[in-house]
Amino acid sequence: xxxxxxxxxxxxxxxxxxxxxxxxxxxxxxxxxxxxxxxxxxxxxxxxxxxxxxxxxxxxxxxxxxxxxxxxxxxxxxxxxxxxxxxxxxxxxxxxxxxxxxxxxxxxxxxxxxxxxxxxxxxxxxxxxxxxxxxxxxxxxxxxxxxxxxxxxxxxxxxxxxxxxxxxxxxxxxxxxxxxxxxxxxxxxxxxxxxxxxxxxxxxxxxxxxxxxxxxxxxxxxxxxxxxxxxxxxxxxxxxxxxxxxxxxxxxxxxxxxxxxxxxxxxxxxxxxxxxxxxxxxxxxxxxxxxxxxxxxxxxxxxxxxxxxxxxxxxxxxxxxxxxxxxxxxxxxxxxxxxxxxxxxxxxxxxxxxxxxxxxxxxxxxxxxxxxxxxxxxxxxxxxxxxxxxxxxxxxxxxxxxxxxxxxxxxxxxxxxxxxxxxxxxxxxxx
Numbered sequence: 183x184x185x186x187x188x189x190x191x192x193x194x195x196x197x198x199x200x201x202x203x204x205x206x207x208x209x210x211x212x213x214x215x216x217x218x219x220x221x222x223x224x225x226x227x228x229x230x231x232x233x234x235x236x237x238x239x240x241x242x243x244x245x246x247x248x249x250x251x252x253x254x255x256x257x258x259x260x261x262x263x264x265x266x267x268x269x270x271x272x273x274x275x276x277x278x279x280x281x282x283x284x285x286x287x288x289x290x291x292x293x294x295x296x297x298x299x300x301x302x303x304x305x306x307x308x309x310x311x312x313x314x315x316x317x318x319x320x321x322x323x324x325x326x327x328x329x330x331x332x333x334x335x336x337x338x339x340x341x342x343x344x345x346x347x348x349x350x351x352x353x354x355x356x357x358x359x360x361x362x363x364x365x366x367x368x369x370x371x372x373x374x375x376x377x378x379x380x381x382x383x384x385x386x387x388x389x390x391x392x393x394x395x396x397x398x399x400x401x402x403x404x405x406x407x408x409x410x411x412x413x414x415x416x417x418x419x420x421x422x423x424x425x426x427x428x429x430x431x432x433x434x435x436x437x438x439x440x441x442x443x444x445x446x447x448x449x450x451x452x453x454x455x456x457x458x459x460x461x462x463x464x465x466x467x468x469x470x471x472x473x474x475x476x477x478x479x480x481x482x483x484x485x486x487x488x489x490x491x492x493x494x495x496x497x498x499x500x501x502x503x504x505x506x507x508x509x510x511x512x513x514x515x516x517x518x519x520x521x522x523x524x525x526x527x528x529x530x531x532x533x534x535x536x537x538x539x540x541x542x543x544x545x546x547x548x549x550x551x552x553x554x555x556x557x558x559x560x561x562x563x564x565x566x567x568x569x570x571x572x573x574x575x576x577x578x579x580x581x582x583x584x585x586x587x588x589x590x591x592x593x594x595x596x597x598x599x600x601x602x603x604x605x606x607x608x609x610x611x612x613x
Contacts, residue, residue, distance in 0.1 A: 183260050186287070188267070193294050193484040197261045197273070201253070203284035209249030217248070243280050250278070250288070261290070268295035270486040293484045298544040301478030303598050308474055310467045310604035315455045323451045327438050328427050337422040340389045343373045347385050348420040353398075355413050363413070367420065378404075381415065388419040468599045472538050475598050479541045483533065487540065492532040496525060545594040553589045561585050 183205055186198040214233045223231035223239060237244055250257070262269045273292035280286050334346070341347045347370050353363025372382050384396045396415040400408045428434050435447040500510045508516075514524045545551075562585065566573040 183257065185261055185265060188265060190294070193296050193482055194291055195267055195269075195294050196276075196289065196291050197265075197267075198287065198289050199257060199261050201250075201257065201286040201288065205253060205256075206246060206249060206280075206284055206286050209251075209253035210243075210245040211249070212252040213245040213248035217245070243284075246280055246286065247278065250275075250286070257288075262292065267292070269293070270295055270484055271490075293486045296481045296484055296487075296540060298540055299480040300541070300544055300548065301475075301480070303475040303478060303541070303545060304601040306471055306474050306598070306602045307605050308467060308470045308602050309607040310470075311463060311607050313456060313459045313463050315452050315459060319455055320448055320451050323455065324430055324448070328430060328434065329425075331438060332425050332427045334423050334425055336390075337424045339422070340387045341372060341385060341419065341422045343382075343386055344371075344425070346371050346423040346425070347388065348423070349385065350418045350420065351415050353413050353415045355408070355411055360408065360413070363415070369423075385417065385419070388417070388422075390419055390421045393418045467602070467604060468595065471599045471602045472542075472595065473534070475545075476534070476538045476541045479537065479544070481537060481540055483537060483540070487536045488529075488533050491536040491539065492525065492528055495528045495532055495535070499528070542591050542594045545597060546590050549594065549597055551590050551593045551597075553586050553593075557589055558582065558585050561589060 183202060184200045186200050187196075188198075189196045211233070214236070218231065218233070218236075219229040221231055221236060222228045223235060226235070233245070258273070261267075262273065269292040271293065273290040275288060275290050277289035278286065279288075337345065349368055349370055350366045351364065351368065353360055355363075370377060370382065370385065372386055374382070376382075378398050378400060380398055381396060384394075388394065394417055396417055397412065398415060399412045400410060402410045404410075428437070430444060432443045435441050435444045439447050439450070441447045441450060496510070503510060503513050510521055510524065514521050517524070562573050562576055562580075565571075565580065566576045569576070
């Protein structure tokens with residue numbers, strides 16, 4: 183086998199390889215041995231026809247194309263690996279010629295990992311907002327905790343905003359019931375805004391057992407058959423329930439936490455909210471650092487890298503949907519499109535992420551980033567703990583190369599983020 187020529191055009195390499203007769207014969211014979219059990223030739227029982235007879239019947243090189251697949255790992259090594267070409271994915275066969283003496287000349291193309299020209303990636307000035315927790319945020323968390331332990335009781339009075347009214351209702355358009363306008367024993371939180379504007383306000387004042395007609399005009403942007411239409415809902419109030427929210431005092435603090443006083447609980451909430459906000463700010467700062475470093479990087483991105491990242495993002499999204507009981511196809515229909523349209527929504531983000539990935543690979547090279555065996559073992563242990571699995575089981579699922587690459591990438595991110603200078607965000611222009 184001989185590599186006759188390699189031509190590079192941007193990120194694409196065209197490689198011409200000549201394969202001698204002996205090597206092609208080796209591949210063709212392997213293909214014949216795999217296929218002969220399924221070949222039926224006149225005068226022979228199925229699977230018993232000799233190779234020469236099959237070639238006489240179908241053509242001398244009938245097994246050569248499949249034979250090429252058998253020897254392709256050797257061809258790939260000689261044409262790509264040994265030539266030190268950083269190929270992306272599998273090469274595409276664009277031409278195959280077989281001479282009378284059985285010598286094959288094949289032409290294949292492959293996308294190459296791009297040349298990367300780094301700009302500034304260390305010492306970047308990146309905006310980072312100062313983290314604060316307001317009294318309003320603490321109060322909102324206290325309110326949430328109070329609502330979680332609130333109790334309810336049936337009220338012997340007319341409904342008020344904030345109450346829950348259990349109602350039966352049916353909607354009529356020009357005296358005729360319309361689809362989707364009927365419900366029974368529906369718990370409506372008054373003031374929630376979950377019904378058509380103007381509906382909940384007219385339920386206020388109703389008592390258990392009372393019935394009334396409510397006049398409503400649907401918004402102009404409502405579903406087409408009801409948009410802008412005036413309708414009448416006949417409503418019956420079955421019962422009114424009030425929510426009893428505990429007073430926020432020291433006893434409340436003891437009931438919902440390990441603290442004895444409300445002030446201690448507030449301090450704990452503030453500390454946790456501050457920690458959460460700081461983590462989010464750090465993550466946003468890190469993302470902004472990577473984005474800026476990528477902007478300073480010049481690279482002609484191969485389509486294959488973008489498509490691979492797009493595949494990854496779609497796979498992650500599909501997994502998230504699966505957890506909610508949906509498929510990608512179902513979700514695409516719900517948002518009025520198809521899977522291809524949905525995929526295109528992810529494309530801009532995939533292009534950005536693919537460029538950042540390439541940039542980080544270059545940083546690993548420039549900074550000569552390495553990973554020790556001890557670091558890899560520690561990562562395996564951490565993963566095993568996180569997923570409550572044996573370390574050896576994790577090793578069988580995640581390769582050493584994947585762990586090493588992940589750790590190197592994280593170190594590259596730290597090189598960029600740790601050297602960056604945080605600056606106060608520019609004042610926002612008044613609208």
